[in-house]
Amino acid sequence: xxxxxxxxxxxxxxxxxxxxxxxxxxxxxxxxxxxxxxxxxxxxxxxxxxxxxxxxxxxxxxxxxxxxxxxxxxxxxxxxxxxxxxxxxxxxxxxxxxxxxxxxxxxxxxxxxxxxxxxxxxxxxxxxxxxxxxxxxxxxxxxxxxxxxxxxxxxxxxxxxxxxxxxxxxxxxxxxxxxxxxxxxxxxxxxxxxxxxxxxxxxxxxxxxxxxxxxxxxxxxxxxxxxxxxxxxxxxxxxxxxxxxxxxxxxxxxxxxxxxxxxxxxxxxxxxxxxxxxxxxxxxxxxxxxxxxxxxxxxxxxxxxxxxxxxxxxxxxxxxxxxxxxxxxxxxxx
Numbered sequence: 001x002x003x004x005x006x007x008x009x010x011x012x013x014x015x016x017x018x019x020x021x022x023x024x025x026x027x028x029x030x031x032x033x034x035x036x037x038x039x040x041x042x043x044x045x046x047x048x049x050x051x052x053x054x055x056x057x058x059x060x061x062x063x064x065x066x067x068x069x070x071x072x073x074x075x076x077x078x079x080x081x082x083x084x085x086x087x088x089x090x091x092x093x094x095x096x097x098x099x100x101x102x103x104x105x106x107x108x109x110x111x112x113x114x115x116x117x118x119x120x121x122x123x124x125x126x127x128x129x130x131x132x133x134x135x136x137x138x139x140x141x142x143x144x145x146x147x148x149x150x151x152x153x154x155x156x157x158x159x160x161x162x163x164x165x166x167x168x169x170x171x172x173x174x175x176x177x178x179x180x181x182x183x184x185x186x187x188x189x190x191x192x193x194x195x196x197x198x199x200x201x202x203x204x205x206x207x208x209x210x211x212x213x214x215x216x217x218x219x220x221x222x223x224x225x226x227x228x229x230x231x232x233x234x235x236x237x238x239x240x241x242x243x244x245x246x247x248x249x250x251x252x253x254x255x256x257x258x259x260x261x262x263x264x265x266x267x268x269x270x271x272x273x274x275x276x277x278x279x280x281x282x283x284x285x286x287x288x289x290x291x292x293x294x295x296x297x298x299x300x301x302x303x304x305x306x307x308x309x310x311x312x313x314x315x316x317x318x319x320x321x322x323x324x325x326x327x328x329x330x331x332x333x334x
Contacts (some may be wrong), residue, residue, distance in 0.1 A: 016169070025076040026285050029055035032066025032083030033175050033215050035111060035235035036272050040083050043294045046305070053286035058083075060216065063175030070103070071096035074279045080287055084273040085111065085175030085235065102278040102331035106291065108300055109324050110312040112216035112236035112269040113180050114259040115167075121228035122161040126251045128188035128268075130156050134165050135210050136185065137203035140192035148205045153164045161229075168213040168220045169204075169233035179270040180233055183233055184251075186238050189219040221246065236261060236269075237310030278331045288327075 028047075030040055037060045048055025061069065063084045070082035071092055078101075088096075088103060096103050115126060122169045133139055133156045139148050153160035170177040189201035205211045213220045213232075220232045221242050232246075236256055239248045248256040251268050260266040274294065281287045293299055300306050302313050314322065 003112055027054040028284055028286055028290055029079045029083065030056055030058040030081040030083065030274075031061045031079045032059075032081075032274075033063045033085040033272070034060040034170075035085040035237065036083030036108070036274065037174055038241070038309055039108065039272070039311050040081070040274060040294075042305060042309060043290065043299055047286060047290050047293050050072075050289075053289065056081075056286070056290060062171070062173040063178070064173035067092045067095075070275060070277065071099055071101050073099040074101060074277070076269045076284075078277070079231070080277050080280045080284050081290070082275050084275060086178050086270060087273060088275060088332065095176070096332075098277065104278050104291075104326060104329050104331050106274045106276065106326045107309070107314065107318075108272050108274055108294065109306070109309070109314055110261055110269055111272050112256045112266050112312075113176060113183065113233060114236050114239045114268075115231055115233060115251065115257040116239050116246045116248045117231045118168065118224050118228045119225040119245060119247050121224075121230075121247075123247065123249065123309060124153075124160060125253065126160075127252055128184050129253070130160070131184050132188035132190070135167060135204050136189075136193070136201075137205045138193055138196075138200050142227070143192060145192050145200075148207070148209070150209075163229045165209040166211065166227070166230045167209065167233060168211045168230055170217075171212045171214060176233070176235060183268050183270065188280050235310075236312075240310035258307075258310070258312060267307040269312075276326070276329070278329050281329060291326050295319070295326055 034144040037058060041058045044056035044058050047053055063086060066082035066084065067088065070079050072078055136148055138145050150156050150165060152162050153165055186201050193200050194317060213223065217234045217238045221238060224230055224232050225245055239246055249269055254260055254266045256266050261269045276287065276291060298304050300311065300313055300319065307313055
């Protein structure tokens, strides 16, 4: 019954689109990644300032949660765009396709994932291996795989602070969590752990050393200010916007700076995306203009207002290619 209603809703929406009827909703709705949220919010405000369209509503639901909402179907009760701090997964493309949704992928730039703490806290230089040992559910000691016994950072390496391991980070629904697992945990996974159970490489400890702080990166910033011994895991843009309060730390000897991420020297970095629902273009007012604004040099270019917020721009040729595909509404899985 639910599937039938969804199909009917999609069909009605498609008819409205082809006939040029005004939708019952005249305001763009965006969901998804908390990392991409400030960039998309800036673009939304810029579109609204033009006076022709209402300022789009942007919600921070996490990448996974956003994809679920985005792929749920076609119609005014479903979002028009979703932000993502990782590329859409094949299973999500299939879910979209089954619900009559054609995602248009817009790769908007790069971001680093940083390890940071309050400026009043200790300065550290971490390796991916040390981070794995601090946060993995199971580690190898003397050739044996055991439940993570490390309590203090100094237990892992004497050069690290003799303070309790406490890291605030994103939940499993977050694209930042997905990217962190891929770029750090899987890459630094110990051979013994991998041999015993490869899936264990992605498992984060649940004994209080890692604290899921929700999708609100601003909340992590506040908690770090209140506890100088705690560290946080989040996107570079939040470090950049809170440079007066927080300090980022080197990973494998490289600082998390705009320049190092752009050059590819800081290895804990990933691409950021926005996905548009092709079926809503021409029905929900302003979608094409929103895409055009996002992919304008004044927004995502090297001197654009998104760079001022910490977005690392794509190379010139790639920006041109992505913008062309986005404006042509080149869909995935179609």
